[in-house]
Amino acid sequence: MVSNLIKLNLGSLLICVVIACSSNTGRENTQLVKTLTDTCGDLRKYTGSFILSDVGCSGCHSAGEKRTFSDIPIFSEVAATDSLKLSDYIFKTKHDSLYTKEPMLKEHGNKKLDSLSECQKKSLIHYIKDSNRKIPKI
């Protein structure tokens, strides 16, 4: 009974978290902005779109609806991933294990991903998440 109550409580907590995340759409992530202010300079290289093209994400995670590799998520699917999970998978070790079925990609270097600063990683994740919100670039 008690554990059931706890489960129920956890369940509603989870729902709260989900609602809090989805209602955040289109608003600024003040936490992130603050972090960036603290550590990142006013530099282009910290911009998600530049990091993205430098790393070459879209080579595997195609921008359109069409899948480049059968077992690799397209860009919008990546962007739909939870940001916590994203920040986890951005490191080479985890990232690699994702595409073992594509031997040609084994050699594909994620070195650039590994060499990203914390600042750049945050910026990249923020950018990836933003891209799915369909906020237009201008």
Next chain:
Amino acid sequence: MLSQIAGNDFILAVVDKIGFTSGDASVTGGLTSDRGGPTSVDYNRWTNYPNIAAHEFFHILGLDDLYNATQKTSLMYYMGGKNRLQVSNTERTLMNDYLIHEIENMYKGSYANPGLDTRNKLQKFLNNSKYGFKFNKAKFR
């Protein structure tokens, strides 16, 4: 009407859709080819993000995009948004320099000359398949 466009006009083309994407899942709300223009806005995205047109127009006047997440209240931040109105004094100076430079050019023959082919530039811009513009071509004469 295209025939009404003069060599020294600034052009903002309102189109049904801008299909341009820069290799990710993002969409484009406004696109400017170069200083002096022409420039374009996607009508539906413009209605959602009213800052888009002024942003694009200021590109014509020589301003670049701002990319830092701390600059989200700036008009020139590279993504559409609400309350992006700030223009710094540095930016004002840049625009002023551009305009005065252009006015100085007016005294030279080349500026008033239709050789500054704004009309052709607009046609080339809108027909560039890379940008994926959708607009009523029948009315574009």
